[in-house]
Structures are given as structure tokens and as C-alpha cells.
Amino acid sequence: QKEVEQNSGPLSVPEGAIASLNCTYSDRGSQSFFWYRQYSGKSPELIMSIYSNGDQEDGRFTAQLNKASQYVSLLIRDSQPSDSATYLCAVPSGGYNKLIFGAGTRLAVHP
Amino acid sequence: NAGVTQTPKFQVLKTGQSMTLQCAQDMNHNSMYWYRQDPGMGLRLIYYSASEGTTDKGEVPNGYNVSRLNKREFSLRLESAAPSQTSVYFCASSERQVTGEQYFGPGTRLTVT
Numbered sequence: 725q726k727e728v729e730q731n732s733g734p735l736s737v738p739e740g741a742i743a744s745l746n747c748t749y750s751d752r753g754s755q756s757f758f759w760y761r762q763y764s765g766k767s768p769e770l771i772m773s774i775y776s777n778g779d780q781e782d783g784r785f786t787a788q789l790n791k792a793s794q795y796v797s798l799l800i801r802d803s804q805p806s807d808s809a810t811y812l813c814a815v816p817s818g819g820y821n822k823l824i825f826g827a828g829t830r831l832a833v834h835p
Numbered sequence: 836n837a838g839v840t841q842t843p844k845f846q847v848l849k850t851g852q853s854m855t856l857q858c859a860q861d862m863n864h865n866s867m868y869w870y871r872q873d874p875g876m877g878l879r880l881i882y883y884s885a886s887e888g889t890t891d892k893g894e895v896p897n898g899y900n901v902s903r904l905n906k907r908e909f910s911l912r913l914e915s916a917a918p919s920q921t922s923v924y925f926c927a928s929s930e931r932q933v934t935g936e937q938y939f940g941p942g943t944r945l946t947v948t
Binding site: 732756757758766767768769770773812814816822823825826827828 | 875876877878879880883893925935936937938939940941942
């Protein structure tokens with residue numbers, strides 16, 4: 725089993741809908757989780773961090789963590805075409821700030 | 836404030852040639868990283884430097900070497916390029932205390948023929 729797994733997509737949603745992206749991880753000891761967004765041809769950028777069970781909200785974005793089930797999700801409300809990108813889930817590993825990234829889920833928001 | 840810069844942006848090499856990818860950050864970060872990104876594979880860590888003067892192997896270090904020249908600069912060298920090293924290379928940096936918050940450079944698209 726890979727350490728961080730994501731459905732590659734594409735996930736296609738209509739404009740204005742809620743997009744739900746999921747990520748599962750294997751290390752039960754993981755304490756923090758991160759979502760990066762990557763536009764085509766660009767570099768990843770951090771959009772959400774979550775450190776404890778429950779929800780973490782930032783504008784239209786909500787990160788949800790369920791440690792018992794070992795999954796973390798990202799909800800994007802009122803999806804816009806500008807949200808079309810690949811979303812990468814990342815989990816720290818082995819100390820010294822090492823991150824393990826999932827392969828990413830491609831999101832397509834159509835008008 | 837440029838953040839993380841990388842040179843070159845694009846490079847084409849022939850098999851067996853060598854080259855160095857340059858990375859610099861102006862955020863006074865302690866930790867720096869080199870990743871490669873291939874279609875369907877996500878980001879894979881090649882080497883990292885937790886602090887000035889230290890470097891360690893990541894997930895896919897074979898065929899690469901690194902140098903942490905000073906706190907700002909971290910270079911990646913391909914001694915004898917192979918077609919399997921065709922990829923997009925990203926450099927990133929972070930404050931040691933903030934584990935998941937990494938800042939990425941714009942990337943280098945490398946093709947080895």
C-alpha cells in the first residue's frame with residue numbers, strides 16, 4: 725500500500741457545485757496533513773493545513789480529517805472554473821520536514 | 836522578494852551529458868528540497884537538506900548529487916544523464932519548525948534524449 729493514496733480523477737463538477745477530494749494515508753501516527761494545489765504547468769502551492777480531527781475552514785475550502793479511518797478530504801464549495809487544477813495531499817514522514825505526496829486528483833470545473 | 840528561484844527553466848540533454856540545476860531562496864529558510872514530478876507519479880523527493888551543511892537522500896536519489904552551497908542555495912547535479920531522468924524538477928524550501936509548509940520554485944523541465 726502506498727503511504728498516501730488519491731484517486732487520480734479527473735473529477736468533473738459543474739460550476740457552483742461542491743467538489744469533494746479524498747486522500748487516505750497509511751501511517752497511523754501522522755499528526756498533520758496538507759493540501760497543495762497545482763495548476764497545469766505550474767508549481768504546487770499550499771492551500772490548507774489540518775492538524776486535528778474535525779474540520780478546518782478557509783473561505784470556500786474545508787479540510788476534514790478522520791484519524792480513525794485514516795482519511796483526509798478537501799471540500800471546495802461554490803466551485804469555480806478557476807479551481808480547475810490538480811490537488812495534492814501531503815503527509816509528513818520521517819522528521820526533518822519530509823513530505824510524502826499523493827499522486828494528486830485532477831479537478832475540472834465546467835461552466 | 837523572489838521566493839524560490841530555479842535555473843534553467845528548460846533543458847535538453849543528450850544521454851551521458853552532465854548538468855547542474857540551480858536553486859536559491861531568499862526567505863531565510865533552513866530546509867531545502869529537490870523533487871521530481873512524472874505523470875501519474877506525483878512528487879518524489881530526490882534529496883533534501885534539513886539545514887546548512889547537511890544533506891540526505893530521499894526516495895529516488897540514484898543518479899543525482901546535491902550541494903548545499905550556503906543557506907540560500909541548493910544545487911542538484913546529474914553526472915551522466917539518462918532518458919529515465921526526463922522529468923520536471925522542483926526545488927522547495929521551508930522553515931524547519933513548520934513541517935508541511937513548503938514553498939516551491941517554478942520548476943525545470945528536463946528532457947534527456
